Amino acid sequence: MDVYLSALGCRLNEAELEAWGRDFARGGHRVLDAPEQADVMVLNTCAVTAEASRKSRKLARRLHRQNPRAKLVLTGCFAALEPARAAELAGVDLVVSNADKDTLVARLCEDLDATAMPAQARDEQSLYRAARTRAFVKVQDGCRNRCTFCIVTVARGAERSVPIGNVVETVRDLVQRGHREVVLSGVHLGGYGGDIGANLRQLVEAVLLSTDVERLRLSSLEPWDLPEGFFALWQDRRLCPHLHLPLQSGSDRVLARMARRTSRASFRALVDAARAAIPDLCLTTDVIVGFPGESAADFDQTLELSRELDFAHVHIFPFSPREGTAAARMSGQVDSEEKRRRSRALHELAETMRRETLERYVGARRPVLWETVAEGSCVGLTDNYLKVLVEAPSNRDLINAISAPLLCSVQGDALLAQH
Numbered sequence: 001m002d003v004y005l006s007a008l009g010c011r012l013n014e015a016e017l018e019a020w021g022r023d024f025a026r027g028g029h030r031v032l033d034a035p036e037q038a039d040v041m042v043l044n045t046c047a048v049t050a051e052a053s054r055k056s057r058k059l060a061r062r063l064h065r066q067n068p069r070a071k072l073v074l075t076g077c078f079a080a081l082e083p084a085r086a087a088e089l090a091g092v093d094l095v096v097s098n099a100d101k102d103t104l105v106a107r108l109c110e111d112l113d114a115t116a117m118p119a120q121a122r123d124e125q126s127l128y129r130a131a132r133t134r135a136f137v138k139v140q141d142g143c144r145n146r147c148t149f150c151i152v153t154v155a156r157g158a159e160r161s162v163p164i165g166n167v168v169e170t171v172r173d174l175v176q177r178g179h180r181e182v183v184l185s186g187v188h189l190g191g192y193g194g195d196i197g198a199n200l201r202q203l204v205e206a207v208l209l210s211t212d213v214e215r216l217r218l219s220s221l222e223p224w225d226l227p228e229g230f231f232a233l234w235q236d237r238r239l240c241p242h243l244h245l246p247l248q249s250g251s252d253r254v255l256a257r258m259a260r261r262t263s264r265a266s267f268r269a270l271v272d273a274a275r276a277a278i279p280d281l282c283l284t285t286d287v288i289v290g291f292p293g294e295s296a297a298d299f300d301q302t303l304e305l306s307r308e309l310d311f312a313h314v315h316i317f318p319f320s321p322r323e324g325t326a327a328a329r330m331s332g333q334v335d336s337e338e339k340r341r342r343s344r345a346l347h348e349l350a351e352t353m354r355r356e357t358l359e360r361y362v363g364a365r366r367p368v369l370w371e372t373v374a375e376g377s378c379v380g381l382t383d384n385y386l387k388v389l390v391e392a393p394s395n396r397d398l399i400n401a402i403s404a405p406l407l408c409s410v411q412g413d414a415l416l417a418q419h
Helices: 011-026 050-066 077-081 083-088 098-111 120-127 152-156 164-177 200-210 230-235 252-258 264-277 296-309 336-360
Strands: 002-007 030-032 040-045 071-076 092-095 134-138 181-185 215-218 242-244 282-289 313-318 368-374 377-382 387-391 406-411 414-418
Touching: 002 011, 002 050, 011 030, 011 040, 011 098, 011 134, 011 181, 040 050, 040 077, 040 098, 050 071, 050 077, 071 077, 071 098, 077 083, 077 098, 077 152, 083 092, 134 164, 164 181, 164 200, 181 200, 200 215, 200 230, 215 242, 230 264, 252 296, 264 282, 264 296, 282 296, 282 336, 296 336, 313 336, 336 406, 368 387
Parallel strands: 002 030, 002 040, 040 071, 071 092, 134 181, 181 215, 242 282, 282 313, 387 414
Antiparallel strands: 368 377, 377 387, 406 414
């Protein structure tokens, strides 16, 4: 059968999508780049905010309009939290819970009575090629934390880790397929292995030791539960010098209301330790503005700490009450105009820090993995997660190549380079 896969939300949703694509291909099915000719469409939904749930419903309706004859399957966090509502959407044939995601392909083939042509399975790579040169690998699901703004714990359930040997096997397979970079992803990646007697350091060591992956990157890491000696792993230069550590707030009072297991001091100490161990580390983060009870002084502390820690990029989220979370019921809700004002102020600071980060690398060379071509330029990312543009050469294809161009100037949110 012909299958179309789509996702909203986090990198973990993307990792799951890529895994399903490989599984469908192994079964002899073809994964398409567009939904119009598909026999089956699978949408991996998001529900991290009420707006994400709304977008999930909107995309499901759009997919059905684009191809009303296809079977439409919904899974992901919106489908897990509101299965009845998901099932009632026009065109939806099957709702798969997050708990059943690992068997989605087998269940889908069985429930929809799908058959494959054996001849197709002989050339798996011709049937499925991920759109990216980076591949995302899900190594962990679920979360033991109870942050008061987060619904994902409810949607994803208890922590579950993929055994180290299985992850190593998946990475080897991806390297054989030609991927130059692999990103390890999870809901609470730092808690990897707690349920199977392992930890994230052991997982990363095994992947570096037992595979030929050229670049290994870690997805978002909560700033706690990291194993002892974790930053020593970066002595292997294949491990990319980039960390995404969600701050959420720079105020201890707000962090306590969020039930975050960190403080200003502990977050600062973690960043200091990381930068001392990892040359040219770029640090990115998430911040929620206008959390219930956040005062002007609390927000000023967030600005102050963000400036001090010099983030290369900040994902900024004005607080949105999410039904089913403790934060939605809290007193001290911040009015919309004040949230917009604080968001603008943090965006201005984030743009300044981003530009300063880029300017520090003008005149240097960094290894870049070239991923796409847009408007005559090749676009790629440095090992430390900076966007780079270079004029697309007429005599060779740079896509999925790694090179170290001279970084010449800053243009918007990217560095311009020349070979």
